[in-house]
Amino acid sequence: MSARTAFCALALACLGATQPAEFDDPDPSQAAWAERCEAWDDWNKPGPAFRIYGNSWYVGTCGISAILIAGSDGHVLIDGGTVKGADLIAANIAAAGFDIRDVKVILFSHEHDDHVGGLAKLQELSGAVVLSSKGARTTMETGGPSSDDPQRAIANRFDPVRVAGIAEDNMAVQVGDLSIIGWETPGHTPGAMSWQWQARSAHGNPAMTINYIDSLSPISADEYRFSDHPAYVAQFRAGLERMKSIGCGILVTPHPSASAMEVRIAQGGLVEDRSACFEYVDAAGKRLDARLAKEADSGEAAE
Template structure:
């Protein structure tokens, strides 16, 4: 296993990623991995994030990317000097193919268990979208993950993996089973709270109306409120551009631009706009 200090010293700071990638870039476009802060690294593509948290007793990955993007993710983990077989778990954001479509491949090449929400668990086990997903019917099925490899977490209850601690927060809306993850990373004696906030965009199939699902909209708003209240020194998102990652890298300042509160406010405003448009149709 690579030493954490050696990996951190050899990792790019994100300059190469910002040069190679554009805003809202292709989901499977290969990108170089880079160091975010402390034990946290970005190992995804130009268009889809995947986050590695490297611990001395094993590592944790958040999201796999697409079926093809997962190959980039595993390659990037190796580029940093780590090995996929030292992954102890993969955490999920939301249950769509662009973020978890490669879970089966990551599991096959690492043996890592997969932790997800109770609502997303049957989606991962079957590869089929839930009927109450606003985007139901829009996407092809995913390759299922073996049921023995997947288990559900309880939102609001921290999970500890290989000495690393993560808090899952329920943030439904974009999907019923979406999770946001919060953890702490430290370097040079200074610790920062990092939040990987779900997409939370009100996107749906043409025949879906959010205004017809009052309980779902309330759960959506409750999740946004939880996100806005989080301690959040560094904000990351499944689509890098949703939180302005490239701008942050170019500014060499992770705390510039969007934070959890402003991101939640933006997603809430977009939901309000969607509901208003539905009211005029």
């Protein structure tokens, strides 16, 4: 079942979504966020909501991203922060001028508690459906990491989430006039996904592509060796190559500082940068190469 089919099959009423007052891009609140938030800040430190571009808003905390994409027939939320962060995200949605009950679909980047720990609470507050990647569904429904997660031994449990359907690889999740394309990018976790959509400007300016690319970092528990899992490494590399080829507009990442968001805002705001996604993904690939080389040098990789 496609994500579109899974969503439409629920026959949700998505009418009369609230919209905030319009003003020219860029949002001056971007600068307020950069002044409030520091590099690699606390996951649950409050930061002001701001418009990324057009109908796309940052509603996360200083340390963890959450993205609201507003549509005339209902909104989409990507990522839900930690358990404590859920209330901060809900408050930011309201501060941006939206009603959380108009959020109809919730998506996520990857299935770790710092990004999905708050989804159960946000699902309860909004009444939205949650769509999961195939690789993350069991984790989302049980609240526990999968057996093939590199961080399984150190990953925290979180409140299980009711999953309504699957967001299929390279297919659009559609909510009214919104269309968000998801790609499977396993590596940091087995069920990780990255997202891309066209953000419509508030005042008729050209639409802008936004890329929400997952963490992509080869982090694991101490006993895990990527070299022992060649099929997983191959999937990891395939996802990296796909992200290099999809085209880039404004780059946003689940951890804001992973893509230097606070620096970019301070230097003039979040703007289109066609090389940013490639550079971000290329750096992740180099970290994976370094990790594999380290394992080989230590003699701990499987023979």
